[in-house]
Amino acid sequence: MRGEPRDGRIVIVGASLAGLRAAEKLRAEGFAGSLTLVGEEPQPPYDRPPLSKQVLLGKVPAENTGLPQRREVDAEWRLGVRATGLDPFGKRVLLADGEEVSFDRLLIATGTRARPWPNPAEAALDGVFTLRTSDDAGRLAERLDAGPRRVLVIGAGFTGSEIASACRERGLEVTVAERGPAPLVGALGGTLGTLATRLQRAHGVDLRCGVTVTALEGNGRLTGAQFSDGTRIDADVAVVALGAVRNTEWLAESGLAAGPRGVTCDAGCRAFDMYGIVTDDIFAAGDVARFPHPLFEYQLLSLEHWGNAVAQAEVAAHNMVNPGPRRRPHLTVPAFWSSQFGLNIKSVGVPTFSDQVVIAQGSLKDARLVAVYGYRGRVTAAVSVNQAKWLEYYQRLIETAAPFPPAPGAADRPESLVPVPSDVPDPKMLSHGPTVALTGHLPDRRLTVVQPAR
Amino acid sequence: MNVVVDLNRCQGYAQCAFLAPQVFTMHGEESLLYTPVIAEDQDERVRRAAAACPVQAIVVGKEAGSGAR
Amino acid sequence: MAADTLFRRITDYAHRADPYPLYAELREAGVVRQEDGSYLVGTYHEIAALLHDPRISSDRRNRAVPDETAAGEQGVPPSFIGLDDPEHHRLRRLAMRSFGPPHTPGRIDAMEGEITRIVKDLIAGFEGKKRIDIVDDFAYPLPVTVICRLLGVPTEDEPRFRLWSDTIVAGFDPTPGEDPAERQRAGSEARKAMGLYLGELAEKRRNRPSDDMLSAFINNEGPDGRLTQLEIMTTAVLLLIAGHETTVNLITNGILTLLRHPDELDRLRSEPPLMPKAVEELLRYEPPVQMLPQRTPLADIEVLGVTIPKGAPLILMLASGNRDPQRFRDPDRFDPTREDNQHLGFGSGMHSCFGAPLARMETQLALTALIQHLDKPRLVEDPPPYRRSPVLRGPRHLLIEDDRAGA
Numbered sequence: 001m002r003g004e005p006r007d008g009r010i011v012i013v014g015a016s017l018a019g020l021r022a023a024e025k026l027r028a029e030g031f032a033g034s035l036t037l038v039g040e041e042p043q044p045p046y047d048r049p050p051l052s053k054q055v056l057l058g059k060v061p062a063e064n065t066g067l068p069q070r071r072e073v074d075a076e077w078r079l080g081v082r083a084t085g086l087d088p089f090g091k092r093v094l095l096a097d098g099e100e101v102s103f104d105r106l107l108i109a110t111g112t113r114a115r116p117w118p119n120p121a122e123a124a125l126d127g128v129f130t131l132r133t134s135d136d137a138g139r140l141a142e143r144l145d146a147g148p149r150r151v152l153v154i155g156a157g158f159t160g161s162e163i164a165s166a167c168r169e170r171g172l173e174v175t176v177a178e179r180g181p182a183p184l185v186g187a188l189g190g191t192l193g194t195l196a197t198r199l200q201r202a203h204g205v206d207l208r209c210g211v212t213v214t215a216l217e218g219n220g221r222l223t224g225a226q227f228s229d230g231t232r233i234d235a236d237v238a239v240v241a242l243g244a245v246r247n248t249e250w251l252a253e254s255g256l257a258a259g260p261r262g263v264t265c266d267a268g269c270r271a272f273d274m275y276g277i278v279t280d281d282i283f284a285a286g287d288v289a290r291f292p293h294p295l296f297e298y299q300l301l302s303l304e305h306w307g308n309a310v311a312q313a314e315v316a317a318h319n320m321v322n323p324g325p326r327r328r329p330h331l332t333v334p335a336f337w338s339s340q341f342g343l344n345i346k347s348v349g350v351p352t353f354s355d356q357v358v359i360a361q362g363s364l365k366d367a368r369l370v371a372v373y374g375y376r377g378r379v380t381a382a383v384s385v386n387q388a389k390w391l392e393y394y395q396r397l398i399e400t401a402a403p404f405p406p407a408p409g410a411a412d413r414p415e416s417l418v419p420v421p422s423d424v425p426d427p428k429m430l431s432h433g434p435t436v437a438l439t440g441h442l443p444d445r446r447l448t449v450v451q452p453a454r
Numbered sequence: 455m456n457v458v459v460d461l462n463r464c465q466g467y468a469q470c471a472f473l474a475p476q477v478f479t480m481h482g483e484e485s486l487l488y489t490p491v492i493a494e495d496q497d498e499r500v501r502r503a504a505a506a507c508p509v510q511a512i513v514v515g516k517e518a519g520s521g522a523r
Numbered sequence: 524m525a526a527d528t529l530f531r532r533i534t535d536y537a538h539r540a541d542p543y544p545l546y547a548e549l550r551e552a553g554v555v556r557q558e559d560g561s562y563l564v565g566t567y568h569e570i571a572a573l574l575h576d577p578r579i580s581s582d583r584r585n586r587a588v589p590d591e592t593a594a595g596e597q598g599v600p601p602s603f604i605g606l607d608d609p610e611h612h613r614l615r616r617l618a619m620r621s622f623g624p625p626h627t628p629g630r631i632d633a634m635e636g637e638i639t640r641i642v643k644d645l646i647a648g649f650e651g652k653k654r655i656d657i658v659d660d661f662a663y664p665l666p667v668t669v670i671c672r673l674l675g676v677p678t679e680d681e682p683r684f685r686l687w688s689d690t691i692v693a694g695f696d697p698t699p700g701e702d703p704a705e706r707q708r709a710g711s712e713a714r715k716a717m718g719l720y721l722g723e724l725a726e727k728r729r730n731r732p733s734d735d736m737l738s739a740f741i742n743n744e745g746p747d748g749r750l751t752q753l754e755i756m757t758t759a760v761l762l763l764i765a766g767h768e769t770t771v772n773l774i775t776n777g778i779l780t781l782l783r784h785p786d787e788l789d790r791l792r793s794e795p796p797l798m799p800k801a802v803e804e805l806l807r808y809e810p811p812v813q814m815l816p817q818r819t820p821l822a823d824i825e826v827l828g829v830t831i832p833k834g835a836p837l838i839l840m841l842a843s844g845n846r847d848p849q850r851f852r853d854p855d856r857f858d859p860t861r862e863d864n865q866h867l868g869f870g871s872g873m874h875s876c877f878g879a880p881l882a883r884m885e886t887q888l889a890l891t892a893l894i895q896h897l898d899k900p901r902l903v904e905d906p907p908p909y910r911r912s913p914v915l916r917g918p919r920h921l922l923i924e925d926d927r928a929g930a
Contacts, residue, residue, distance in 0.1 A: 015519065020518050020519070037519075044517065044518055044519030044520060045518045045519055046490075047458050047490055049461065050487075050488075050490060053481075053487060054487050054488070054489070054490075057487075059487065059489070060489055060490065060491075064489070064490060064491040065490045065491075066456050066490060066491060066517040066518065066520075067456065067458055067490075067517070067518045068455065068456035068457060068458055068513050068514055068515030068516065068517065068518060069515045069516055069517070069518035069519075070513060070515055073518075077519050077521075079519070306460075306461075306462070307460070307462040310460070335462045336462070337461045337462060337464075339481060339482075339485035339486075339487070342481070342482035342483075342485070343482060343484075343485070344466060344482065344483075344484035344485040346462075360577070361577055361608075362608070362609075366609070368612075370577075386466075386482070386483055386484045387484075388464070388465045388466050388484055389465045389466070389575065389872050389873045389875075390575060390577055390872075390873075391465075392572075392575050393572070393575045393576050393577060396572065407578075407822060408822070409577075409578040409820075409821040409822030409833075410577035410578060410821075411577055411578065411579065411580040411581075411582075411585075411607035411608065411821055412577065412607055412608035412609055467875060467879075468623065468624050469879060469880055469883075471623070471624040471625075471628055472623050472624065472628070472631045472632065472880035473631070473632065473880055473883070473884070474632075475624070475628040475629045475632050479624065479625075479628060480624040480625040480628070481625070482625065483616070483625065498796065499632070501796060501799060502799040502883070502887070505799035505800045505802075505803050506799065506803070506879075506880070506883055508865070508869065508871065508875065509865065510863075510864075510865055
């Protein structure tokens, strides 16, 4: 019967990782009704992490990053068409081609897009790129193949740093410009930011911190860039890596609590409306979702993480086809990885939710370590550099709110166990947007817009 | 067939890079890079690699949405 | 049964053929303290957590009461299996340079043809026999031949190092109450003798490299240096022993298990692509390394409400964790198609088995070829006679009869 948990019509808007895994999970949980996936990009779901690594290194063609399916999903795929609106009364999703799709339950998984360069004329110069989609990656890889004389990377978050790493590995000259004091500092704080600075310079990156790009120069084609410190460089490729923008504009008239920080939902992935009332037929998952997390004082978290997209999509799908008492909360500890300059960086917890950090294992000197973060005397995050095998131990410390600093006794005798301030800068001081944001407790989008960053 | 690795789970045991070295490669000591679209002659090796993964991080399957219109 | 006698019963040779009911008792009992002050852990989640706990040392010199294996050894330091980071990491990485990725990624994959040939030759050797010993005729010679070629050790010397190897394995047998000091002293002597032998072999290859690991150890200098002579000896001893004392058990346990589950044997015979998963299930169901006897906490650590004091011997019962119903559905069932199978057969964490990919490949190829060759194999004796060690557990002989064995 229509509207019964395992029957009816489910529409998933967003056909990337979260959308796909949700579709699989719906079928795995016995959903037998009609399933429609709407995706703006024409390609079937593909994996994005390889775009800034294998693809830019020239090892994998951009169009060859398609995701494997874990099971048949028996869905109608509406690819290459954007959702333009949501009618919550008629329970319809409006599409850019003028068609509409009706639903009994809806999953919003529209993710994010690359934040564009703010000056449209400069952004339109040939040689200026962003990196989010496989098309972006294909175009950029092709340009790198052509052997540009210098690549400018604007923003030294994870994406910008990975791009710089791939360019250096290909032997290309690279300048990285970051408004903050160091690469990765916005996500990992001062101690590992200093390590990242050292690594980039050791790998021959022309790293410029504390500056902004004031102009991209060129006449049709990019020729160079000017910096806020008065210097300039010649460059024929610039990659804008300023972070992401959440794809929520299509929800402007929907009455949902949707805004620049995402679609606010509860621990069960049910979306809130703009009055803070939870809906029961609209769910959100992945990069676009903003959800409360018990480990971080129930503040609403916005995450741009592969693992969160998978985990949250599965919880959302489960809850879409199960009655109230059988619903599950999304409690996964945030986790991500980055591969750059020959190092594997992995994180659990939220390093920015910290006041102190300690090198609990290994050493900065060897660039092989585990850094543990604490907030008011409890462990809130850990980051490993080429030491991933230990990370699950620290994840348990996070999950159990263990005291910070962690007890000594590590068998590899780290050089110093004295915690230092974690030095996480205000995100407003950085070029790139944060991939993890704690965004307070208020669900209403109009209130969250004016909420200060920290 | 396509492959994706959950690199949150991956701890760098490198079993896949031993058993299917044309598909999975270690980049440095701990980072894993892989080819998401597998050539047919690598199917068997990839299956062995997926079975051997100590943290069960490798998903192998038909390309998702390949029948999409 | 009092908990403090449980380990005596587990290590008692009388229970070698089926220690699993005792492991169930151990899991029921939680963390068990023995009369000698050592601690046993047999539940999956606790073992897995301890293998990833940075406060657990693998270096026996950190024990409150160091034993012969740890302390003396006539100046021979531990190999990397008995060291912590950063020394462990340096040695393991240097050994890995000539074995696998990132520096030698294709080595094991390239051995598939050779292993297949060795397997074929061994099976050809069944010719004329109606009764074969899976251990002596197949499961032992295969890994010995492979590890000898890999390291660059003459196979003809096998009788020499087999004796040393037996003595070394007996040396770390944790069975209580059988004058461990004497066994450990003999083990140390054998280890030293084997080290000198392998060191000499390596020395002969200095400046005359061939494509084997001893050559690479003595000739290759990487960005992070090279192994010293002493380190070459300890590392080569470790690899030679590990390379042929464990895979033999995995292959033999594999055949034994398949003969006890004829439906699964038939299925694997008709669907060879299932073999990789079947080998993972064997690693869970009958792991060749039953326990890790040489861990030591560097701080007081609480596990399941019991405080394991700093410096106490800590024994992790991998084979028990592999049968933990809290982790595995229907754990005592052999299911070669098991989906959720994150077993502890090769350990876990930073000391996870160095040679695992080689053991996997050898076992997959060996079992596939053997079950294709045999027609209606029958166990002559069940249970078969077992080897002495409770750590590296497996049959000493496994006699089977088959109409086609020698066909």
